[in-house]
Amino acid sequence: MEKSTVNNFKYTKIIRIWLIIGLIMLIGQVVIGGITRLTGSGLSITKWDIITGVIPPLNVEDWENEFELYKETPQFHKINSTFTLQDFKFIYFWEYFHRLWVRSLGFVFLIPFIIFAVKKQLDFYLIKRLGIVILLTILTASAGWIMVQSGLVNRPWVNAYKLTIHFTLAVLVVWAMVKTVSDVYLLGSKSLIPSKKIVSYVIGIAFVQMIVAGVMAGMRAGLYYPTWPDMNGEFVPGVLLNSTNWDWHNMINYDSYLFAPALIQFTHRMLAYMLAVGTIYLFFKLRYAVEEASKKWLNSTLILVWVQILLGILTVLNVEGKIPLFFGVSHQLIGLLYFMGLLFLYDSLRKQKA
Numbered sequence: 001m002e003k004s005t006v007n008n009f010k011y012t013k014i015i016r017i018w019l020i021i022g023l024i025m026l027i028g029q030v031v032i033g034g035i036t037r038l039t040g041s042g043l044s045i046t047k048w049d050i051i052t053g054v055i056p057p058l059n060v061e062d063w064e065n066e067f068e069l070y071k072e073t074p075q076f077h078k079i080n081s082t083f084t085l086q087d088f089k090f091i092y093f094w095e096y097f098h099r100l101w102v103r104s105l106g107f108v109f110l111i112p113f114i115i116f117a118v119k120k121q122l123d124f125y126l127i128k129r130l131g132i133v134i135l136l137t138i139l140t141a142s143a144g145w146i147m148v149q150s151g152l153v154n155r156p157w158v159n160a161y162k163l164t165i166h167f168t169l170a171v172l173v174v175w176a177m178v179k180t181v182s183d184v185y186l187l188g189s190k191s192l193i194p195s196k197k198i199v200s201y202v203i204g205i206a207f208v209q210m211i212v213a214g215v216m217a218g219m220r221a222g223l224y225y226p227t228w229p230d231m232n233g234e235f236v237p238g239v240l241l242n243s244t245n246w247d248w249h250n251m252i253n254y255d256s257y258l259f260a261p262a263l264i265q266f267t268h269r270m271l272a273y274m275l276a277v278g279t280i281y282l283f284f285k286l287r288y289a290v291e292e293a294s295k296k297w298l299n300s301t302l303i304l305v306w307v308q309i310l311l312g313i314l315t316v317l318n319v320e321g322k323i324p325l326f327f328g329v330s331h332q333l334i335g336l337l338y339f340m341g342l343l344f345l346y347d348s349l350r351k352q353k354a
């Protein structure tokens with residue numbers, strides 16, 4: 001059932017391109033977020049000024065002031081106390097770029113949105129859809145700030161669960177945007193496919209996997225078990241087999257005992273294997289039943305799930321005291337693309353208007 005009528009408007013082409021640019025910029029935002037986290041840059045800017053924060057430090061004095069503020073953080077005291085101004089400038093750059101990108105995204109999104117709406121080029125359905133995207137983006141940015149604040153007191157890292165909320169909201173923004181794009185591009189089949197439900201089950205598992213992945217990144221759980229296919233010599237880590245360890249305190253104080261990182265990494269691996277099986281099943285079940293519109297998504301998700309698992313394995317195998325930047329960021333990007341592929345696949349299975 002098609003709801004958007006944007007295809008009948010004067011600026012249809014421009015609106016279509018604009019939405020794709022928005023989607024690509026969103027993916028870029030997630031990637032830059034990954035680089036920011038893995039270079040340890042996320043806590044370098046200790047203030048949040050929506051307007052004045054656009055201007056970076058421009059002279060030596062400004063830089064010194066920013067550096068002084070950073071020197072008051074637990075991260076500087078506990079981890080980076082030997083940092084020079086030059087080192088600080090590097091981590092500052094990534095956090096600054098991360099914030100600048102989201103501001104640009106705001107402009108690229110909001111200004112055309114207002115213009116198109118005033119010119120009556122958006123129907124009510126599209127205004128509602130884009131309104132959800134904008135609202136979720138604001139929530140993601142606010143959760144990002146709450147997350148940063150959690151790393152400015154006592155612990156030198158942001159809280160894993162707050163990072164997960166920030167990341168999950170970012171995934172929801174992408175989800176809302178994918179839905180909008182596929183409605184506007186009418187990515188549908190001519191006939192209705194009866195087996196849509198099984199795609200939604202795989203999407204459900206993939207969404208849980210994205211949440212667990214956020215916790216995985218936030219706890220830096222990859223560092224504790226840098227082996228594969230086993231986890232430090234065991235298939236199920238021994239710490240999980242001791243029932244006395246199944247205690248909330250171990251989940252809350254995740255960086256003082258091995259239990260939580262073990263549980264999260266084990267769960268992440270098991271969900272990955274389930275997704276591999278689920279995606280292969282989808283492929284064999286649907287490949288002859290679906291039309292061309294869906295086939296490309298079916299093929300893409302099958303390839304992406306394998307690439308993603310390989311990247312996950314390479315990420316853990318290349319751990320040397322920290323998560324390897326290239327594999328970590330690629331794994332985050334491909335994970336998002338795989339998830340988007342499943343969403344597009346689902347949307348392509350609905351009946352298109354004749």
Ligand code: HEM
Nearest residue numbers: 167213214217222272275308309312313315323328332335
């Ligand atoms: C379909 C399967 C998989 C999906 C969809 C997936 C997804 C993700 C995503 C999106 C992240 C980034 C989370 C964030 O930055 O907030 C992540 C992190 C991670 N994943 Fe996976 N993953 C999968 C399989 C695996 C496998 C098989 C392994 C290893 C055995 C693995 C190891 C890791 C590690 C170590 C991290 C943390 C990296 C970091 O701190 O940046 N993943 N995963």
